[in-house]
Amino acid sequence: MASDFFQQQDLARRKTFQLVVYFVLAILILIALVYALLLALSMHGASEPVSGWQPELLLLAALGVGLVVGAASAFKVAQLASGGQAVALMMGGEEVPGTTTDARQKRLLNVVQEMALAAGVPVPPVYVLEERGINAFAAGYAPGDAVVAVSQGCLNYLTRDELQGVVAHEFSHILNGDMRLNIRLVGLIFGIMALSIVGRMLMFASRGRSSGRNDSRGGLVLLGLGVFVLGLVGAFFGRLIMAAVSRQREYLADASAVQFTRNSDGIGGALKKIGGLAEGSRIENPQAAEAGHMFFANAFAGEGLFGLLATHPPLVERIRRLDPQFDGQFPEVRPVGVDRAELEGRRGVPPFAGMPRLPGLPQVPAPVLAQVLGFADEAASWVGHVDPELVCYAQALHDSMPDVLRLAAQEPFSAHAVVYALLLDPRADVRDLQLARLKTTAAPQDFAETLRLVAPVQALPDTHRLPLLDLAMPALRQMSPGQHRTFRAQVEMLMVADQRLNLFEYALRCVLHRHLDAQFLPKPQTRPMHGSPQKLARPVATVLALLAWEGQPEPDEAVRAFDTGMRAYIGGDHPHRLPPREECSLAEFDAALQTINRSVPAIKRRIIVACTACILANQQINVREAELLRAICDTLDCPLPPLVVGEAGRTPGFVSTMTSVITDDAKR
């Protein structure tokens, strides 16, 4: 694939690095200019000639500029990086409750849920902005704390297809790491802008001062003016760079939206409606001023200086790239209604026929290493991608989820009971023990709600269990910190009730911790440290060992799976041996995963290829392996679309499409 998730992530990281270099250069230039300014002023004020080299003046300039720009950037980055929810709340967004009765909001939630399930990320919270224009944004620092916000105008004027296009565009930003890039850019520019604010303050402060010598006052005004102009000019060039980057990312997101939905009319139609609507894509909220690049389309009226400062490419140009036949005539825009079929999404996508085929499925039976590796490599390129067939699959998954569970998952009170019910063991004796403990520790109504959900959850096919958790995530995020503490303690209690953590419990814990703790217990960001695959060979071996034993009970098979995985990782012969089963614990696995997590995207890709190869070594994926793979990908922040697409109730051992295709072909 031309640009996969890891390359995009790498690109975003490199871009950020480049920008930081530019920025440091800009600061150095600014310091030099301020120094020159100070020097000129001191020469002007002094009666005898002054030396051109004055270290204390340089120090003053460096300290002043460094402090102002550093403090202001850090402030802005901290504010924007405090999680997508905080940003959405700043902009005056209102969260759409999962239980909403408004048909338009319901439709929006369905569209977002389907897209999230198709991408393999927990459903993000959805916000509506009280704005009449058509616009949207995604905010957050990582896929784990992302939110999606759309304006009321989107709900009023867009059809389901168009809404889906807009949501896909925002998901592309989430999956491509654009938000992080944006946040840093906004921070840097705010820092330089702060310099001009200081300049203005200097001018005013010295004007108001009555005491002091006359020429010193004049000098200060001049210094203030100089700093003010420098700040403005610096911020202007900063904006120029940022706007250029931002415009490229918008084209990419538009193209991805088409790729995700295989429908250029959706996003194209939305853009055309922006052109046809009097309010366009304007955002009135003053808080939006600094965050123009986060939006779907230009949030402000003017394009500024021949479009050089525009955060988005011209509307007509964007539409032309999607629809070359566009004649430049915008349609007249009227509010659209919501009918039942559209709400459920029957109209927007081709009807879902039977089992979905995974993209790029190999059609040849291939029990040879090269084929397995090739397929694993292809699987890794699906990370961070959404395929229209996966959207269909997600819709089918969404629809085949029993109503009682789908409704329960969308409401905070019953959502936490859903998680309790998911954790109940299928073995009756363990379940009784868990229920007995829950009864003593949980509130009676929590216990009653859990009991109500036990039967439907137990009847749920294994393939639906993690997606159910994904659906419950927005509601779980609405708990208060106190409620989350209680919930977390109950979850731990239920997990260890049988004295051991099983794989599903582990996977569930990974997803829960990854996405809820990010909100309730903010942790410092870790930056990638490991750039060499060799150094990580040991933790990778630990991860592959557990995967191999989970997939293959037979020692020979496990050795083969382990070996396949290691070969995929190292790319040839390797010195590692599969440790005996008793030595593979989830605790070690978890520790290894945390180490691996601090590697650069290119290595993460190799690790995912290795894990997939290990799982595929016997050409079968069972649900346990798939859940483990999901936990791995989730911990590594690499959203993996649902790989295992079992046919509910066909066989007791959940057979994936991939398996069935491969084995069917093998029989032939």
Place this chain on the structure above:
Amino acid sequence: MDPVTITLLVILLIALLLALWLLAIYNGLVVARNRFENAFAQIDVQLKRRYELIPNLVEAVKGYMAHERQTLDAVIKARNSAMAAEQKVAANPSDPAAVRELNQAETQLGGILGRLFALSEAYPDLKANQNMLALQEELTSTENKIGFARQAFNDAATNYNIRREVFPAVTVAGMFGFSRAALLEIAQTERAAPQVAFQ
């Protein structure tokens, strides 16, 4: 560079940092306020659901409890005034007077519903009625959801109240009209009422 100028520059720098800090506090308050206002939306949905259920309940018991006319009328009246109060709060959840009014109306509604359920105990036919059972079940579950969402709302509102009362924030709060948020405190009777039905 004379010392006066340098002092002035230092003061300006401190002033800038101070301004940034105040801005951070202001933004923090805005986020905290929007957070608890948003938390009300979750309760709102459930309260509306309950107000929809109550007329159905009255309709269901009417045939059996013909001479409890007064109680039934009182239930509908309490439901209507609670609904009016709820709409006011939904329009502006940070209006403490509106929240207090809702507290009162809800407490009253809870009390009168409790009485209705207590009275219904005396009608065995009614207790066996499927429709009535389903409605009671639905009311209980809505009640539980309201309880959970209310706890989240109160936590968010308390968090906001604490934030705005801490020292530097309290000056910012005063300047920009961040008023104290009222909590949703509904008297115990209301929570007890559906549990009568549950047993």
